[in-house]
Amino acid sequence: MKIGIVGVGHIGKTLARKLSAAGHDVKVANSRGPDTIEADVLAFGGRAVSAAEAVADVDVVILSIPMNRLPEVATLIANVPAETVVIDTSNYYPQRDGRIDAIEAGQVESLWVAEQLGRPIVKAWNAIGSDSFAKKGKPAGSPGRIAIPVAADSERDRKVGMALVEDTGLDAFDAGTLAESWRQQPGTPCYCTDITREEMAAALAAADAARSPKRRDLSFEAVMERMSGSGRTNPDAEYVVRLNRALFM
Ligand SMILES: NC(=O)c1ccc[n+]([C@@H]2O[C@H](COP(=O)([O-])OP(=O)(O)OC[C@H]3O[C@@H](n4cnc5c(N)ncnc54)[C@H](OP(=O)(O)O)[C@@H]3O)[C@@H](O)[C@H]2O)c1
Numbered sequence: 001m002k003i004g005i006v007g008v009g010h011i012g013k014t015l016a017r018k019l020s021a022a023g024h025d026v027k028v029a030n031s032r033g034p035d036t037i038e039a040d041v042l043a044f045g046g047r048a049v050s051a052a053e054a055v056a057d058v059d060v061v062i063l064s065i066p067m068n069r070l071p072e073v074a075t076l077i078a079n080v081p082a083e084t085v086v087i088d089t090s091n092y093y094p095q096r097d098g099r100i101d102a103i104e105a106g107q108v109e110s111l112w113v114a115e116q117l118g119r120p121i122v123k124a125w126n127a128i129g130s131d132s133f134a135k136k137g138k139p140a141g142s143p144g145r146i147a148i149p150v151a152a153d154s155e156r157d158r159k160v161g162m163a164l165v166e167d168t169g170l171d172a173f174d175a176g177t178l179a180e181s182w183r184q185q186p187g188t189p190c191y192c193t194d195i196t197r198e199e200m201a202a203a204l205a206a207a208d209a210a211r212s213p214k215r216r217d218l219s220f221e222a223v224m225e226r227m228s229g230s231g232r233t234n235p236d237a238e239y240v241v242r243l244n245r246a247l248f249m
Helices: 010-021 067-078 109-117 130-135 155-167 178-184 197-205 212-227 237-248
Strands: 002-006 025-029 060-063 085-088 147-152 171-174
Touching: 002 010, 010 025, 010 130, 010 155, 060 067, 067 109, 085 109, 085 155, 109 178, 130 237, 147 155, 147 178, 147 197, 155 171, 171 197, 178 197, 212 237
Parallel strands: 002 025, 002 060, 060 085, 147 171
Antiparallel strands: none
């Protein structure tokens, strides 16, 4: 497929590498311009372009930028044809994104994103930590392969998202509609806990909407303390999974 990725940070970089390695025709962009994209993003193929070029003439757009910056790309996305599948990886962290009143009042994060962009989206790759994503992918059928939920209102779009998730070394789990996607938000049992396909249905069912934000904030504080002075912003997979399993499951 022809894929445009906007955002090549912790998650977007691995998306670019894995989807290129899987044979897709990938373009990538950040906010600062193609010259600033590091060579390892393009190690398996792909081209660095402007954000406007990244979303032009592609089958799929993947947005992998902080949630509070999504409104900045709304104008770009408005020009993308309706049949292009738009996938979003974002999560709401008020400590990073600032307070978003609608989400604080209970709006599902993916529905807020769809509203900002003025079009339907697929929610995918939001529920895997960046280090697990970079290091723990496996071929389909491997024992213990990590599963992640994929939500969308359109069956066609969800299928496209799920196929691409499989191409990045993960089992794709059909998590239903965007309205149900609060079950894969930060603080829920499936969120960055590296569970398998067999464990996913029970994890989604066990999600607790009232408690997830509190659990998300506890995890955020612990991660910030852990990273303090390290110069890094994301902890390693082993720490994230141990912490989140203890807090969220
Ligand atoms: N980190 C994780 O473990 C993780 C896991 C799952 C999901 N997520 C979610 O995925 C999203 C990305 O997270 P991340 O950790 O990969 O972020 P990150 O490391 O901070 O990278 C953000 C990327 O977005 C780009 N960007 C920001 N605003 C932009 C704009 N207006 N136009 C084009 N590019 C823009 C940045 O480009 P510049 O550097 O040029 O500004 C950068 O390449 C977030 O919503 C996050 O919550 C993260």
